[in-house]
Amino acid sequence: DAGVIQSPRHEVTEMGQEVTLRCKPISGHNSLFWYRQTMMRGLELLIYFNNNVPIDDSGMPEDRFSAKMPNASFSTLKIQPSEPRDSAVYFCASSGTGVSEQYFGPGTRLTVT
Protein backbone atom coordinates (compact mmCIF):
# COMPACT_ATOMS: atom_id res chain seq x y z
CA ASP A 1 0.00 0.00 0.00
CA ALA A 2 1.53 3.31 -1.13
CA GLY A 3 -0.21 5.39 1.50
CA VAL A 4 -1.40 8.91 0.87
CA ILE A 5 0.61 10.57 -1.88
CA GLN A 6 1.14 14.32 -2.05
CA SER A 7 2.87 16.44 -4.64
CA PRO A 8 4.92 18.47 -4.82
CA ARG A 9 6.85 17.85 -1.59
CA HIS A 10 8.28 21.35 -1.66
CA GLU A 11 7.06 24.45 -3.41
CA VAL A 12 8.63 27.87 -3.45
CA THR A 13 6.73 30.62 -5.20
CA GLU A 14 6.43 34.36 -5.31
CA MET A 15 3.61 36.34 -3.84
CA GLY A 16 0.69 36.63 -6.23
CA GLN A 17 1.32 33.36 -8.04
CA GLU A 18 -1.16 30.49 -8.17
CA VAL A 19 -0.23 27.36 -6.23
CA THR A 20 -1.80 23.93 -6.70
CA LEU A 21 -1.22 21.12 -4.25
CA ARG A 22 -2.20 17.58 -5.14
CA CYS A 23 -3.26 14.54 -3.16
CA LYS A 24 -3.98 10.91 -3.94
CA PRO A 25 -5.76 9.21 -1.03
CA ILE A 26 -5.43 5.57 -0.06
CA SER A 27 -7.46 3.40 -2.41
CA GLY A 28 -10.83 2.53 -0.92
CA HIS A 29 -10.90 5.42 1.55
CA ASN A 30 -13.99 7.57 1.20
CA SER A 31 -12.99 10.59 3.30
CA LEU A 32 -10.29 13.11 2.49
CA PHE A 33 -8.97 15.97 4.59
CA TRP A 34 -6.71 18.96 3.93
CA TYR A 35 -4.77 20.45 6.86
CA ARG A 36 -2.32 23.30 7.27
CA GLN A 37 0.39 23.36 9.94
CA THR A 38 2.42 26.32 11.18
CA MET A 39 4.38 26.90 14.36
CA MET A 40 2.04 29.68 15.42
CA ARG A 41 -1.32 28.04 14.72
CA GLY A 42 -0.52 24.35 14.94
CA LEU A 43 -2.42 21.86 12.79
CA GLU A 44 -5.65 23.25 11.35
CA LEU A 45 -8.32 21.43 9.36
CA LEU A 46 -9.08 23.34 6.16
CA ILE A 47 -11.68 21.16 4.43
CA TYR A 48 -13.14 17.66 4.64
CA PHE A 49 -14.64 15.61 1.78
CA ASN A 50 -16.78 12.51 2.10
CA ASN A 51 -17.48 10.48 -1.05
CA ASN A 52 -15.97 13.34 -3.08
CA VAL A 53 -18.42 15.88 -1.66
CA PRO A 54 -17.19 18.77 0.53
CA ILE A 55 -18.75 18.30 3.98
CA ASP A 56 -17.06 21.01 6.02
CA ASP A 57 -15.05 23.88 4.54
CA SER A 58 -15.33 26.17 7.54
CA GLY A 59 -11.57 26.05 8.01
CA MET A 60 -10.76 27.46 4.58
CA PRO A 61 -9.19 30.81 5.44
CA GLU A 62 -10.63 32.94 2.65
CA ASP A 63 -11.72 33.00 -0.98
CA ARG A 64 -8.14 32.68 -2.18
CA PHE A 65 -8.28 29.03 -1.14
CA SER A 66 -10.28 26.43 -3.05
CA ALA A 67 -10.34 22.64 -3.01
CA LYS A 68 -11.76 20.08 -5.37
CA MET A 69 -12.17 16.35 -5.44
CA PRO A 70 -13.20 15.38 -9.00
CA ASN A 71 -12.99 11.65 -8.23
CA ALA A 72 -12.24 9.22 -5.42
CA SER A 73 -8.53 9.07 -6.19
CA PHE A 74 -7.55 12.71 -6.56
CA SER A 75 -7.91 16.06 -4.84
CA THR A 76 -6.38 19.50 -5.27
CA LEU A 77 -5.95 22.49 -3.00
CA LYS A 78 -5.42 25.74 -4.85
CA ILE A 79 -4.28 29.10 -3.55
CA GLN A 80 -4.75 32.06 -5.88
CA PRO A 81 -3.18 34.54 -5.37
CA SER A 82 -0.67 33.26 -2.85
CA GLU A 83 0.64 35.45 -0.01
CA PRO A 84 3.65 35.08 2.32
CA ARG A 85 1.33 34.25 5.25
CA ASP A 86 0.26 31.11 3.36
CA SER A 87 3.71 29.63 3.97
CA ALA A 88 3.14 26.40 5.89
CA VAL A 89 3.17 22.64 5.57
CA TYR A 90 -0.02 21.37 3.96
CA PHE A 91 -1.09 17.82 4.77
CA CYS A 92 -3.62 15.64 3.06
CA ALA A 93 -5.16 12.72 4.96
CA SER A 94 -7.69 10.02 4.15
CA SER A 95 -9.79 7.61 6.15
CA GLY A 96 -12.03 4.69 5.45
CA THR A 97 -14.02 4.48 8.68
CA GLY A 98 -15.31 7.76 10.05
CA VAL A 99 -12.89 10.54 10.85
CA SER A 100 -11.01 9.28 13.89
CA GLU A 101 -8.45 7.04 12.17
CA GLN A 102 -6.86 9.17 9.48
CA TYR A 103 -3.77 8.39 7.43
CA PHE A 104 -1.65 11.40 6.63
CA GLY A 105 0.55 12.05 3.63
CA PRO A 106 4.11 13.38 3.89
CA GLY A 107 2.99 16.96 3.40
CA THR A 108 3.87 19.78 1.02
CA ARG A 109 6.11 22.50 2.41
CA LEU A 110 5.00 25.76 0.79
CA THR A 111 7.12 28.88 0.92
CA VAL A 112 5.71 32.11 -0.53
CA THR A 113 8.26 34.91 -0.87
Add this chain to the structure above:
Amino acid sequence: LAKTTQPISMDSYEGQEVNITCSHNNIATNDYITWYQQFPSQGPRFIIQGYKTKVTNEVASLFIPADRKSSTLSLPRVSLSDTAVYYCLPMNRDDKIIFGKGTRLHILP
Protein backbone atom coordinates in the same frame (compact mmCIF):
# COMPACT_ATOMS: atom_id res chain seq x y z
CA LEU B 1 -16.22 19.01 21.00
CA ALA B 2 -14.51 18.22 24.30
CA LYS B 3 -11.80 20.62 25.44
CA THR B 4 -8.54 18.90 26.33
CA THR B 5 -5.63 19.74 28.57
CA GLN B 6 -2.30 17.94 28.28
CA PRO B 7 1.25 18.89 29.28
CA ILE B 8 3.03 21.09 26.77
CA SER B 9 6.25 19.11 27.03
CA MET B 10 7.87 16.17 28.81
CA ASP B 11 11.38 14.78 29.02
CA SER B 12 12.29 11.17 29.73
CA TYR B 13 15.20 8.80 29.35
CA GLU B 14 15.63 5.83 27.10
CA GLY B 15 14.30 2.59 28.54
CA GLN B 16 11.78 4.24 30.85
CA GLU B 17 8.01 4.01 30.70
CA VAL B 18 6.37 7.30 29.79
CA ASN B 19 2.83 8.22 30.75
CA ILE B 20 1.11 11.22 29.17
CA THR B 21 -2.17 12.21 30.77
CA CYS B 22 -4.87 14.22 29.05
CA SER B 23 -7.88 15.69 30.79
CA HIS B 24 -11.19 16.03 28.94
CA ASN B 25 -13.77 16.99 31.56
CA ASN B 26 -16.71 17.53 29.21
CA ILE B 27 -16.30 14.44 27.06
CA ALA B 28 -19.54 13.32 25.42
CA THR B 29 -21.08 9.91 26.00
CA ASN B 30 -20.40 8.76 22.45
CA ASP B 31 -16.87 10.15 22.18
CA TYR B 32 -13.91 7.85 21.77
CA ILE B 33 -10.45 8.93 22.88
CA THR B 34 -7.92 8.91 20.11
CA TRP B 35 -4.18 9.57 20.26
CA TYR B 36 -1.95 10.61 17.41
CA GLN B 37 1.84 10.83 17.19
CA GLN B 38 3.73 13.27 14.99
CA PHE B 39 7.42 12.94 14.25
CA PRO B 40 9.37 15.97 13.03
CA SER B 41 8.77 16.69 9.35
CA GLN B 42 6.02 14.06 9.07
CA GLY B 43 2.25 14.02 9.22
CA PRO B 44 0.48 12.77 12.35
CA ARG B 45 0.03 9.04 12.76
CA PHE B 46 -2.89 7.32 14.49
CA ILE B 47 -1.57 5.22 17.36
CA ILE B 48 -4.44 4.12 19.58
CA GLN B 49 -8.12 4.64 20.38
CA GLY B 50 -10.34 3.57 23.25
CA TYR B 51 -13.67 4.15 24.94
CA LYS B 52 -13.11 2.93 28.50
CA THR B 53 -10.84 0.80 30.71
CA LYS B 54 -7.69 -0.30 28.90
CA VAL B 55 -6.62 -0.77 25.33
CA THR B 56 -3.23 -2.10 24.27
CA ASN B 57 -1.55 -2.48 20.90
CA GLU B 58 1.98 -2.97 19.66
CA VAL B 59 2.81 0.70 20.12
CA ALA B 60 1.15 1.83 23.34
CA SER B 61 -1.46 1.30 26.02
CA LEU B 62 -4.35 3.60 26.75
CA PHE B 63 -5.90 3.78 30.22
CA ILE B 64 -9.29 5.39 30.67
CA PRO B 65 -10.89 5.59 34.14
CA ALA B 66 -14.57 4.93 34.72
CA ASP B 67 -15.55 8.62 34.65
CA ARG B 68 -13.73 9.09 31.33
CA LYS B 69 -12.69 12.61 32.26
CA SER B 70 -9.08 11.81 31.57
CA SER B 71 -6.96 9.30 29.71
CA THR B 72 -3.34 8.22 29.95
CA LEU B 73 -1.19 7.13 27.06
CA SER B 74 1.55 4.78 28.20
CA LEU B 75 4.67 4.14 26.13
CA PRO B 76 6.71 1.22 27.46
CA ARG B 77 10.51 1.36 27.40
CA VAL B 78 10.87 4.42 25.20
CA SER B 79 13.73 4.94 22.80
CA LEU B 80 15.14 8.04 21.14
CA SER B 81 12.85 7.38 18.17
CA ASP B 82 9.80 8.00 20.36
CA THR B 83 10.66 11.71 20.43
CA ALA B 84 7.55 13.27 18.91
CA VAL B 85 4.45 15.33 19.60
CA TYR B 86 1.52 13.37 21.02
CA TYR B 87 -2.05 14.60 20.53
CA CYS B 88 -5.08 13.56 22.59
CA LEU B 89 -8.40 13.81 20.73
CA PRO B 90 -11.78 12.93 22.26
CA MET B 91 -14.18 12.59 19.37
CA ASN B 92 -16.90 10.52 17.77
CA ARG B 93 -16.99 9.06 14.27
CA ASP B 94 -18.50 12.13 12.67
CA ASP B 95 -16.66 14.92 14.46
CA LYS B 96 -14.10 16.95 12.69
CA ILE B 97 -10.69 16.53 14.25
CA ILE B 98 -9.27 19.51 16.10
CA PHE B 99 -5.63 19.02 16.96
CA GLY B 100 -4.51 21.06 19.95
CA LYS B 101 -0.91 21.85 20.77
CA GLY B 102 -0.18 18.30 21.90
CA THR B 103 2.59 17.15 24.23
CA ARG B 104 6.15 17.47 22.96
CA LEU B 105 7.96 14.37 24.28
CA HIS B 106 11.74 14.51 24.27
CA ILE B 107 13.64 11.29 24.95
CA LEU B 108 17.16 11.70 26.28
CA PRO B 109 19.96 9.13 25.94
